Amino acid sequence: MGRAATPPSPSPDWAFFLDVDGTLLEIAETPADVKVDTCLLDLIAQLYRRSTGAVALVSGRSLTDLDALLGLPRLPMAGQHGLERRDMAGRLWIHAAPPAAKCAIKEALAPALVRHPELLLEDKGLTLALHYRLAPHLAGYAHRLMTRLVSTTGEGLELQRGKRVVEVKPAGIDKGTAIAEYMREPPFLGRTPVFIGDDLNDEHGFSEVNRLDGISIKVGNAASCARFRLPNVAAVRSWLATAMKGWECRT
Missing domain, CATH: 3.40.50.1000 (HAD superfamily/HAD-like)
Structure with missing residues (x-):
């Protein structure tokens, strides 16, 4: 436009x-x-x-x-x-209630958060938001990681991208x-x-x-x-x- x-x-x-x-x-x-x-x-x-x-x-x-x-x-x-x-x-x-897949993704993110403590995971109840505002150099890593987790465990979920954040949410x-x-x-x-x-x-x-x-x-x-x-x-x-x-x- x-x-x-x-x-x-x-x-x-x-x-x-x-x-x-x-x-x-x-x-x-x-x-x-x-x-x-x-x-x-x-x-x-x-x-x-x-x-x-x-x-x-x-x-x-x-x-x-x-x-x-x-x-x-x-x-x-x-x-x-x-x-x-x-x-x-x-x-x-x-x-939507938080599906079981969201909980599985949260567990799968734990090792990455230990490796990269500058990443911030925000659990809002119905969504999971991975913030990389404190580490913009990890943008590609954060997006690839969340994309992979949604594709393997995220039935009924989708990614929502924002400013230095990538979020998992129920679709639709x-x-x-x-x-x-x-x-x-x-x-x-x-x-x-x-x-x-x-x-x-x-x-x-x-x-x-x-x-x-x-x-x-x-x-x-x-x-x-x-x-x-x-x-x-x-x-x-x-x-x-x-x-x-x-x-x-x-x-």
């Missing part, structure tokens, strides 16, 4: 779907090192109020992790790339399916969907939003099917905050 344009000014009658790491928050060396500031929490709260609740976070993190990180238990959220989802009413939807569910589910429910139903993300795992979300003739926004310069671009986390926050000032003027 060619160079994407700057997105149009957001509208309060859109449905907002937002990735977290790399989109609303700067990526840290490890997931646990991410810092959340009160300005972001205020921004999310304002967007939620002014869009009458049509805001959902769509993340690779687990819902437990998102709640602990952000402290927003009433906000709709999809975690683990859509495998778990909390709707507007607070109901929890789980799409992703950020795009999570957005599609939200769009069938109030308060998202009937609105124009917008999804903002930065990573390879966000491409499913962009594809679904494009299918719905919505606003897909890629953060950064990497190749993407998204129709629009913002350069970085600061630009995402500014785009949302500046628009809401305009909403205030119209009310």
Whole structure:
């Protein structure tokens, strides 16, 4: 796809779907090192109020992790790339239990983690994420290893690649399916969907939003099917905050 344009000014009658790491928050060396500031929490709260609740976070993190990180238990959220989802009413939807193959892969990774302690294995419950942020030179090794393990023991599983991470997850569910589910429910139903993300795992979300003739926004310069671009986390926050000032003027 060619160079994407700057997105149009957001509208309060859109449905907002937002990735977290790399989109609303700067990526840290490890997931646990991410810092959340009160300005972001205020921004999310304002967007939620002014869009009458049509805001959902769509993340690779687990819902437990998102709640602990952000402290927003009433906000709709999809975690683990859509495998778990909390709707507007607070109901929890789980799409897959961790298969036995996932446990076998975790056991098989143990020797590699001993050999390469700079690799970090994150067990999110429904997925396994192997991070190599602290050792980017091990990228090829990490991808080959996870590919081999999924091909030999991963029936019903698939690989999800991201920024310095490769993840094993149940097949067939992703950020795009999570957005599609939200769009069938109030308060998202009937609105124009917008999804903002930065990573390879966000491409499913962009594809679904494009299918719905919505606003897909890629953060950064990497190749993407998204129709629009913002350069970085600061630009995402500014785009949302500046628009809401305009909403205030119209009310």
